[in-house]
Amino acid sequence: MVDWGIPIGAGIAFGMGAIGTGMAQMKIGSAGAGTVAERPETFGLMVVLVAIPETLVILGFVVSAMIMIMLE
Amino acid sequence: MLQRMNKIQVIGPKTDLSSVVDVLYHTGTLHLEDVSKSIAPGDTILKKIDVSKASEISGLLVRMGGLLLSLPKVPDEPEKQKRFFDEVRKATPDELTTLSTATLGGLEETVKDLSGRKADLVFTLSTLAKYEDIIGKIQPLENQLPVLEGFEVTVILIQREFREVVDVIRNIFVDITHNQFELISADVDQATIAVVAVFNKKYSEQVHSFLFSQNVNEIRLPPEYMGKPFREILTSIAERRKKALDEMKGIDEKLGQLSAEWYQQLTVLRRILEDRNEEIRVFSKFGQTDYTFVIIGWIPRKFLNRTKEALEKTFGKRVLVHELEVAQDKMNEAPTFYDNPWFVKPFEFLMGLIGTSSYKEIDPSPIMFIFFPIFFGLMVGDIAYGIIILAIALFIKRRYQKELWLQHLMNILVMCSIPTIIFGYLYGEFFGNFGEMMGWIEPVEFLGITWNRIDAMIPFLILAISIGVFHVFLGLSLGIINAITERSKKHVCEKCGMILAITGLIVVLVSVAGMISEVFTSIGVVMLLIAFPLIIYGGGFFGAFEVMSTVGNILSYARIMAIGMASVVLALVANELGGSMDVLLVGILIAAMLHILNIALAMFSPFLHSLRLHLVEFDSKFYKGGGRIYTPFKKEGEG
Numbered sequence: 001m002v003d004w005g006i007p008i009g010a011g012i013a014f015g016m017g018a019i020g021t022g023m024a025q026m027k028i029g030s031a032g033a034g035t036v037a038e039r040p041e042t043f044g045l046m047v048v049l050v051a052i053p054e055t056l057v058i059l060g061f062v063v064s065a066m067i068m069i070m071l072e
Numbered sequence: 073m074l075q076r077m078n079k080i081q082v083i084g085p086k087t088d089l090s091s092v093v094d095v096l097y098h099t100g101t102l103h104l105e106d107v108s109k110s111i112a113p114g115d116t117i118l119k120k121i122d123v124s125k126a127s128e129i130s131g132l133l134v135r136m137g138g139l140l141l142s143l144p145k146v147p148d149e150p151e152k153q154k155r156f157f158d159e160v161r162k163a164t165p166d167e168l169t170t171l172s173t174a175t176l177g178g179l180e181e182t183v184k185d186l187s188g189r190k191a192d193l194v195f196t197l198s199t200l201a202k203y204e205d206i207i208g209k210i211q212p213l214e215n216q217l218p219v220l221e222g223f224e225v226t227v228i229l230i231q232r233e234f235r236e237v238v239d240v241i242r243n244i245f246v247d248i249t250h251n252q253f254e255l256i257s258a259d260v261d262q263a264t265i266a267v268v269a270v271f272n273k274k275y276s277e278q279v280h281s282f283l284f285s286q287n288v289n290e291i292r293l294p295p296e297y298m299g300k301p302f303r304e305i306l307t308s309i310a311e312r313r314k315k316a317l318d319e320m321k322g323i324d325e326k327l328g329q330l331s332a333e334w335y336q337q338l339t340v341l342r343r344i345l346e347d348r349n350e351e352i353r354v355f356s357k358f359g360q361t362d363y364t365f366v367i368i369g370w371i372p373r374k375f376l377n378r379t380k381e382a383l384e385k386t387f388g389k390r391v392l393v394h395e396l397e398v399a400q401d402k403m404n405e406a407p408t409f410y411d412n413p414w415f416v417k418p419f420e421f422l423m424g425l426i427g428t429s430s431y432k433e434i435d436p437s438p439i440m441f442i443f444f445p446i447f448f449g450l451m452v453g454d455i456a457y458g459i460i461i462l463a464i465a466l467f468i469k470r471r472y473q474k475e476l477w478l479q480h481l482m483n484i485l486v487m488c489s490i491p492t493i494i495f496g497y498l499y500g501e502f503f504g505n506f507g508e509m510m511g512w513i514e515p516v517e518f519l520g521i522t523w524n525r526i527d528a529m530i531p532f533l534i535l536a537i538s539i540g541v542f543h544v545f546l547g548l549s550l551g552i553i554n555a556i557t558e559r560s561k562k563h564v565c566e567k568c569g570m571i572l573a574i575t576g577l578i579v580v581l582v583s584v585a586g587m588i589s590e591v592f593t594s595i596g597v598v599m600l601l602i603a604f605p606l607i608i609y610g611g612g613f614f615g616a617f618e619v620m621s622t623v624g625n626i627l628s629y630a631r632i633m634a635i636g637m638a639s640v641v642l643a644l645v646a647n648e649l650g651g652s653m654d655v656l657l658v659g660i661l662i663a664a665m666l667h668i669l670n671i672a673l674a675m676f677s678p679f680l681h682s683l684r685l686h687l688v689e690f691d692s693k694f695y696k697g698g699g700r701i702y703t704p705f706k707k708e709g710e711g
Contacts, residue, residue: 044425051684055624058631062533065637069529 006071010064017060024053075372077406077431077702079105079398082367082383084391089358089365090165092383092391093351096367099382100706101375103407105368107359125165126352132172133349136342139180142187143331144324148339156340168348172341179334183327190323193316200316204309210258210266211302224276228267229289232259237288238267244282249275354705368396370702372409400559406431409702415487416441418480426687430699432557434550436691443543443690444484444682449491450536451636451678453525454501454643455513457671458492461485464675485675488682498523503667504643525640532633540629541578543685544622545571547693554694566610566618567693573603573619574626625689631681639678642670 032046080102084092096102163171210227230237238257245253253271271279283290300308359366371379380393398406408428410420412435419437422444429435452458465485472478500508500515500523507513515524521531548567555563576599583592607615643666650663 044422047680048425048684048687051680052688054681054684055628055631058634059627061634061637062630065529065634066533 006067010067013067014057014060014064017057017063020060021053021057024056025050028053075374075409075411075702077370077403077409078373078376079396079406080369080371080376080379081394081396082369082391083364083394084387086360086363086365088387088390089360090348090351091162092365092367092387093355093358094161094347095382095386096379097347097351097705099379100704101379102367102369102371102705103702104354104357104705105370106357107366107368125169126349128169129165129345129349129352132169132176133342133345135176135180136172136338136345139176139183140335140338140342142183142327143335143338144327146331146335149336152336153340156337157344160340160344163344165348165352168344172345175334175337175341179330183330186323186327190320190327193320193323196316197313197320200309200313204306206266207302207305207309210268211306222273223270224273224279226269226271226279226283226290228269228283230265230267232263232265235265238265241267241269241288245269245271245279248278248282369705370407372411372702404431404699407702408699410435410437412437415483418483418487419444421477421480422484422683422686425683426691427697428699428701430696433554433696433699434694436550436686436695439546439550439690440686441487444686445488445491447539447632447682447685448488448678449493449495450539450632451681452488452492452639452674453495453499453636454503454639454674455493455496455507456503457674458489458496460671461492461675462489465489485679488679499525499640501525501640501643503663504640504647506643506647509647525636526644529633529637532636533630536629536632537626539632540626540689541574543629543690544574544626544693547690551694554696562610564610565606566615569603569606569610570619570622572599573607574622576600576603577619577623622693625692628689629685631685635678635681639670639674642666642673646670 028050032050036043036046082092082096082102160168160171206227206229228241235257238255242255245255249271252275253269255267255269257265257267259265269279280290296308357367376395383391383393408431410429412420416437419440420435422440423429423435423437449458452461462485465482469479469482469486496502497513498516498518500513502508502513508515515522517523521528523532525532548571551567552564555561555567576596579588579592579596579599582588583590583596603619604616607619611618646663646666649666650659650661653659653662
């Protein structure tokens with residue numbers, strides 16, 4: 001019998017992180033695009049700001065990798 | 073490394089003002105301040121300097137530029153130019169404008185006339201070439217044309233795909249000329265046919281107005297060619313061309329002579345006018361009394377003597393340089409002068425994304441120079457990828473030498489490619505596991521761990537977090553130094569408390585996990601108990617929440633491992649997918665495409681995340697920014 005709990009748990013950990021990042025980047029990205037249109041010199045800063053919420057998906061990935069490795 | 077700055081005041085007689093400004097401009101070390109802003113209540117109010125010559129000089133500059141464009145370029149003669157430069161550079165604005173106006177006077181008129189005539193001749197030549205071309209093409213039709221008195225000949229060019237238009241024209245001509253015409257058509261080239269129409273002169277007006285109204289490409293020969301045989305016209309065109317060319321040669325010779333005589337002088341005058349134009353723009357920042365002027369500005373300490381010497385050499389004791397004493401709290405107004413070696417400059421550019429360091433802060437760029445490439449290398453870690461990134465960066469650097477921002481980015485990629493190759497050797501990766509599969513390379517065993525990234529996931533995660541702890545602690549330590557410089561006791565306490573709290577947390581976690589003796593649990597708790605009052609004293613009650621934010625910052629370094637994993641897994645997929653193909657060529661193609669995608673991602677994603685780790689996680693521990701960059705008053709592009 002395959003134990004589906006571990007991969008599903010790992011998937012949730014990663015997937016929710018990705019959704020969270022996506023939602024945050026959606027808002028930052030659209031605001032950032034507006035800012036860059038008005039002030040092109042802020043492009044560099046906006047790229048960094050858009051990258052900030054990626055922490056969520058990265059931590060999600062780490063947790064899911066740990067679930068897969070440590071619980072198997 | 074940020075340079076120490078001094079605030080100076082330059083005072084001298086008003087008669088020397090423009091010469092002093094010129095010396096300062098060429099020394100290129102002084103960051104000018106607006107004098108009117110430095111006057112405290114009760115001080116003598118200095119009048120602003122009036123800039124009356126500005127528009128005259130900029131007008132002369134435009135005329136000079138136009139004249140130099142019209143004259144044929146001759147090689148620069150540095151000797152001659154320097155001699156003239158030395159003669160003129162000390163001229164007052166009045167003398168300079170008088171000299172420039174006198175030089176331009178007659179010369180400008182002559183050159184304008186010659187250039188105008190030359191332009192006319194160029195136009196004539198191009199028209200003659202057009203006639204010659206067309207007549208050459210329709211010449212074979214000449215034999216078919218009837219020779220009739222009182223008849224006119226006109227030529228129409230029609231694109232081959234619209235050849236049916238000829239019939240339409242023929243029908244209309246029947247109506248207009250009451251059948252007194254002849255139409256002969258012949259192919260001129262693959263795309264065009266020429267139609268020669270001969271008709272009675274009395275219908276000339278109606279014929280031409282019809283052709284004009286239909287937007288037909290009618291070639292109207294000049295009147296002097298009308299009614300002449302084509303051969304004669306061609307001879308006449310050749311004669312006119314020769315005349316025009318001879319005249320042009322004469323004009324070129326005259327312009328060449330003028331250029332030889334004046335070019336060096338005009339170049340020097342333009343350079344001096346450009347300098348004066350720049351200098352005048354800052355005159356409004358200076359103050360004056362009835363007989364003296366005052367200039368105030370910031371200067372890097374290491375340039376102070378050089379500037380003093382330059383002024384003393386020219387003006388002796390007439391012009392004084394006075395070092396102003398600035399209170400510690402006012403020193404934050406000093407401009408920031410990054411004086412880093414060339415290899416740190418690209419990281420200054422990255423730091424520029426979030427503003428300029430304030431004068432008293434530690435410049436994060438040199439630290440970025442050390443850690444940025446290491447983080448990038450840890451994430452990408454592949455010998456082949458490193459070599460390819462190096463090659464791409466060098467190629468782009470060579471190809472786009474004028475794009476400064478691209479040069480900075482590519483310099484960073486060149487620096488990053490070296491740790492990428494080194495870590496690639498440590499991980500045993502050459503196009504992912506391709507090198508290992510071929511038996512070329514193997515992961516190195518170091519500190520008892522074989523650094524194969526797929527197998528050593530947990531050690532790699534611990535390594536990433538450890539780097540995070542070190543990097544964040546380094547940031548906090550720099551924060552303590554900044555706080556000491558600013559004499560901010562509270563900030564010192566907050567940063568010390570933070571270091572203590574994080575250390576305590578780590579000690580508690582490690583001892584609870586059983587990696588060290590349980591005694592350390594109590595030590596860790598004591599550390600936390602000492603840390604919190606310090607943090608609350610330094611940063612208030614909400615400062616305590618900063619501990620969680622700092623823990624989050626440290627965990628964020630897990631991205632070093634996570635992005636590295638993503639890169640290595642994509643490389644593995646490329647190799648597996650490529651290897652599973654039955655046809656070797658298809659396999660190689662698929663693997664190559666995936667590796668190219670991975671390299672493109674590797675150049676972008678790890679770069680961005682390295683940057684983010686510095687700007688968000690590291691810099692937030694000590695960096696405030698809000699400074700203004702040191703912009704010395706000097707010629708653009710000069711040292």
